[in-house]
Structure formats: structure tokens, C-alpha cells
Amino acid sequence: MNTSARNDLQQHTTARLGDSLPFLRLGPRPDRTTYQGWQQWRTTRGSFVPAPKISLNQYRLMTPRKRAIHDLHRAASHVNMRLLETPMSARVTALMRARIQNNALRVEPGTRDGLMINGGGYQGKTETACQTAAEFEDFWWDLVEELGPTPIPGTRDLIAPVAYCQTPVKATPIALCEAILDFYAAPYGKNLRGMIRNVRGSIKAHSTSALLIDDITRLKMHREDDQDTLDLIRDLMSLDVTLILIGVNIPRSGLLREGWHDPRTGQWTYQRLKASRSYNPDASTQTERRFDIINLDPFDYTTDAGISAFLTHLAGVEDQLRLFDAGPGTLTEGRMPEYLYGRTGGIVGLLKRLLEDTCTRAMERGLETFTIDLCDEIDINLGNLPDRDPDAGEVPHIPDTTPARTPSKKRRNTVLDDRGTPQAADK
Structure with missing residues (x-):
């Protein structure tokens, strides 16, 4: 069987399975670190239909095959429980939505204030941030369809209101540039300067309003490459884009000055700056003053x-x-x-x-x-x-x-x- 025939057979089989067993996930999961994967996830999120609630008597009246399919559907329902809003996630959503919207409406040039979402592992930071960004993009596309220009035939749609990427485990400025450019499927460039230029150009050309950078605390600030990567992130703050940084224990990661949470005020308190050989000892304040930190607690x-x-x-x-x-x-x-x-x-x-x-x-x-x-x-x-x-x-x-x-x-x-x-x- 040649490749074309095999692909046709696979598509036909996938279509039949999708019609008869719609709760099954066919093919790989959407990769949100690419534009196509993000759009696939955004437009299909929340589409899973859980198994219907039936009585045990109704279950027993089914044929063995239907019982097996229903059991499979029940298992799929348990592993695809919908994300429920909590008081903690609601606070994150409200602040993030307001920050993206306010920056998108700002007409004056200058640095846009960002947001850091802080919390422990498995507390839903990524899903909360992605859901909020997707809701903003849904609203944005509704406005474009109502007020915006119509697409031009034969040209590529350059609009990407939201971009999402993950910080590489071994972070370097080049690796972070590659992660951002991979989302847009844009060329890397021949050197770091060219890669930074392509990153800035891609964000502007795709009209990106929000850039989500996950796992930001993979940056280890005792390493020179990681310090250079943070400098790159600070450079992106000058673009017309809202930076949303997501990580675990950000105040103690070294991205900001050493800090602790004051339960009386609900704010993070930072140590005083110490004398440094750096020509700019106040550089770290550029980050902490431009980003609000909000916790997603258990x-x-x-x-x-x-x-x-x-x-x-x-x-x-x-x-x-x-x-x-x-x-x-x-x-x-x-x-x-x-x-x-x-x-x-x-x-x-x-x-x-x-x-x-x-x-x-x-x-x-x-x-x-x-x-x-x-x-x-x-x-x-x-x-x-x-x-x-x-x-x-x-x-x-x-x-x-x-x-x-x-x-x-x-x-x-x-x-x-x-x-x-x-x-x-x-x-």
C-alpha cells in the first residue's frame, strides 16, 4: 500500500471512529506551544461530552458491547473532568484579564506592565492562565469579525492575539528565542541578534497582545546564561505586548530580589538592595516594578x-x-x-x-x-x-x-x- 492510500485509509478510519465514539481522542493532543496547536485547543476546549448518567438497571439492559463502550466513556469522563473555578483562580483570572485588556487598549508607546502567576506545582497555574488568555482571544476575534477588515484572498492570516511557550529546561537567550519563534513557525536567524530581531518582528507582525512564558523559574540566576535570558525578557517588555510569566516560588527564585509574603498585607516584601559591582545595581527593580505577582494557592x-x-x-x-x-x-x-x-x-x-x-x-x-x-x-x-x-x-x-x-x-x-x-x- 503506498503512502497516499495509507493516509486515505487512516483518515477514513479516524472519521468513522470519531462519528461512532466521539469521546475518544484521535491523534496527538494539541500542542499549545505552536500557533496551530493553540488554535486547535482554543476552539475545541470544553467540547468533551461526559458519559450520560444512567441507572444500574438501564446499564444491565444494554448489550455487552454497549456496556463496554459505556464503561470506556465513563473512564474518559473521569480523566477529563472540567476545570472548576476556585476563589483563588478567580482572583488570578480577574487580574490577568484586566491587565491584558488595559494594555491592549493603551495607545501611548512605552513599557507595558506584566503579570507573574506564582504558586506550587500542580495547582492549576498553567490551565488558569491559558483559559483566561483563550477567553480574551475569543472576545478579541468576535470584535475582529464584527469591526475588522475581511481577509485578503491568497495571503496568510498574520493575527495571533495570544502566544504561549515554555521556558527551556536549560535556559539560554537562544533557546528562549527558539521557543517563541517555534510558536509562530518563524525562521530562527543566523545569530542571537538576528533571532531577537525575528522575535520582535513576529510579535509585532502577528499583532500579539499577550505572550505567556511558562515555567519561568527554570531560570537559575546564578548562571550567566539565565541572567542573559532574563535580560531578554526585560527587553520584550518594551514591545506592545503583555508578558505573563508563570512559575513556582517566583519571589525566592532570584528573578526578583529575595522576598517573602507578608500575610498581614497580602503583599510580597523584598530585601534592600546590597552594594554591587554592577554598573546598574538597581536593574532587578525593573522587573519587580513592572510585574504584579499574584498567588494561586491551594x-x-x-x-x-x-x-x-x-x-x-x-x-x-x-x-x-x-x-x-x-x-x-x-x-x-x-x-x-x-x-x-x-x-x-x-x-x-x-x-x-x-x-x-x-x-x-x-x-x-x-x-x-x-x-x-x-x-x-x-x-x-x-x-x-x-x-x-x-x-x-x-x-x-x-x-x-x-x-x-x-x-x-x-x-x-x-x-x-x-x-x-x-x-x-x-x-
């Missing part, structure tokens, strides 16, 4: 407001469970809320991992419920993450609260047990 279980917010979040997650015996109160009543907080420290990413793994175990065992005993069997293991840099704090500490236990015997699958005469399902 849930707090020490106050009534924090506990209420955590219970509200659990209720929203509970509604997305597709276990037959997991009804209202499964995650929000009894010891369960305190247990889940103790296992995850209130970190939304760890909570999601624990919930989806426990749901998978419940379906495998035929238990169709969510219990503490079942959660105890799940170990949250984040050790095999090739795209995460532990040295930069991107892998969070997992609370070691799982009690010692003896191995239990494998329980019998009871999903298909006869529990009485089933009622006829609606057609």
Missing part, C-alpha cells in the same frame, strides 16, 4: 471560608462522577472532605489525580462507589513526568498520610449481579 482548611470553598469544589467534582453508587454526598459528607484534604493538601492537581485513579479502581473492582478504604489503596506517584523539572519545584510534595494497611483480597465484580427485576428503560 485550598485552606483552617478557616470556615476555606472549608466552605473546598466543599463547594468537591460538590462540583462529585457531580462529574460516573459511578453508579456514587450519589450526592459521596465526596462532601462524613470524613471524606477532611480525608481528601489530608491526602492532597488542598492542591487541585493532586486531588484530580487521586479521584480519577480511585474511580478507575472502583470500576475495575465492580464496586461502583467511592470510599476512603478504596482511596487508601491509591498511591499518588508523580515521579515519571518528563516535562516537569523537579529542581524548579514543578513536582509538588505529596502529603504522606496514607495509613499502613495489609494487602486485601481482590473483590468479586458485582456489576452484573441480579438485584431484582429491573424496570424497563426509556427508549
Whole structure:
């Protein structure tokens, strides 16, 4: 079979699977670090349809094949739970949306103030920032379609309101330029000066309003290359673009002067500048004065407001469970809320991992419920993450609260047990 015929067959098979099993992801996931991947993710985000909620009697009336497909759909629903807004993420979204919009409306030339989103690993910083940027772009495209000029046939659309890239693990000015240019599929240039010129040109030519640079704390400021990379980022601040820097423990990373969070004021306090041999000892203040820092913290279980917010979040997650015996109160009543907080420290990413793994175990065992005993069997293991840099704090500490236990015997699958005469399902 030649290449053309094989591609046609693959496309035909993909189309058939997409029509019959729309919940399956066919092909690679969108790569948000490229323009095409970002647009694919932006236009399809939130399109996943979870498995319908049906009774156990209705499930039993299905054919074996339909039961298998429904189980697969339920599993997909558990690993694709929608991102829920929290009081912490709402504050980040509000500030980020206002900063991008205000800078986009500013007509005077000059440096645009940026934003740093700070927090621990697995707390949803990247997803919150990307969702907010995508919402801005959705709004921007609505304005363009209503007020903007029509596309010119035969030309390439140069509009990219949002650009997203990740800081390379070994950061250098060249590597960061390559990461930005890869988003636009633009040529690199022959040397660093040419690469910087192409970066500046690409941002202007594509009318980019917001540039998101993730994992910014991969910069180690004791290295000369990393200091040069930060200088490059400062240089980009002079463009008509809002820089959104995302990282773990930014105030203590060296990107700014050494700082600590004052709980009384809710602000970051920085040490006084020390004498330096540098010709410009105040250079670090250029960054801290041009960027607001906002924290995306985990849930707090020490106050009534924090506990209420955590219970509200659990209720929203509970509604997305597709276990037959997991009804209202499964995650929000009894010891369960305190247990889940103790296992995850209130970190939304760890909570999601624990919930989806426990749901998978419940379906495998035929238990169709969510219990503490079942959660105890799940170990949250984040050790095999090739795209995460532990040295930069991107892998969070997992609370070691799982009690010692003896191995239990494998329980019998009871999903298909006869529990009485089933009622006829609606057609």
C-alpha cells in the first residue's frame, strides 16, 4: 500500500471512529506551544461530552458491547473532568484579564506592565492562565469579525492575539528565542541578534497582545546564561505586548530580589538592595516594578471560608462522577472532605489525580462507589513526568498520610449481579 492510500485509509478510519465514539481522542493532543496547536485547543476546549448518567438497571439492559463502550466513556469522563473555578483562580483570572485588556487598549508607546502567576506545582497555574488568555482571544476575534477588515484572498492570516511557550529546561537567550519563534513557525536567524530581531518582528507582525512564558523559574540566576535570558525578557517588555510569566516560588527564585509574603498585607516584601559591582545595581527593580505577582494557592482548611470553598469544589467534582453508587454526598459528607484534604493538601492537581485513579479502581473492582478504604489503596506517584523539572519545584510534595494497611483480597465484580427485576428503560 503506498503512502497516499495509507493516509486515505487512516483518515477514513479516524472519521468513522470519531462519528461512532466521539469521546475518544484521535491523534496527538494539541500542542499549545505552536500557533496551530493553540488554535486547535482554543476552539475545541470544553467540547468533551461526559458519559450520560444512567441507572444500574438501564446499564444491565444494554448489550455487552454497549456496556463496554459505556464503561470506556465513563473512564474518559473521569480523566477529563472540567476545570472548576476556585476563589483563588478567580482572583488570578480577574487580574490577568484586566491587565491584558488595559494594555491592549493603551495607545501611548512605552513599557507595558506584566503579570507573574506564582504558586506550587500542580495547582492549576498553567490551565488558569491559558483559559483566561483563550477567553480574551475569543472576545478579541468576535470584535475582529464584527469591526475588522475581511481577509485578503491568497495571503496568510498574520493575527495571533495570544502566544504561549515554555521556558527551556536549560535556559539560554537562544533557546528562549527558539521557543517563541517555534510558536509562530518563524525562521530562527543566523545569530542571537538576528533571532531577537525575528522575535520582535513576529510579535509585532502577528499583532500579539499577550505572550505567556511558562515555567519561568527554570531560570537559575546564578548562571550567566539565565541572567542573559532574563535580560531578554526585560527587553520584550518594551514591545506592545503583555508578558505573563508563570512559575513556582517566583519571589525566592532570584528573578526578583529575595522576598517573602507578608500575610498581614497580602503583599510580597523584598530585601534592600546590597552594594554591587554592577554598573546598574538597581536593574532587578525593573522587573519587580513592572510585574504584579499574584498567588494561586491551594485550598485552606483552617478557616470556615476555606472549608466552605473546598466543599463547594468537591460538590462540583462529585457531580462529574460516573459511578453508579456514587450519589450526592459521596465526596462532601462524613470524613471524606477532611480525608481528601489530608491526602492532597488542598492542591487541585493532586486531588484530580487521586479521584480519577480511585474511580478507575472502583470500576475495575465492580464496586461502583467511592470510599476512603478504596482511596487508601491509591498511591499518588508523580515521579515519571518528563516535562516537569523537579529542581524548579514543578513536582509538588505529596502529603504522606496514607495509613499502613495489609494487602486485601481482590473483590468479586458485582456489576452484573441480579438485584431484582429491573424496570424497563426509556427508549
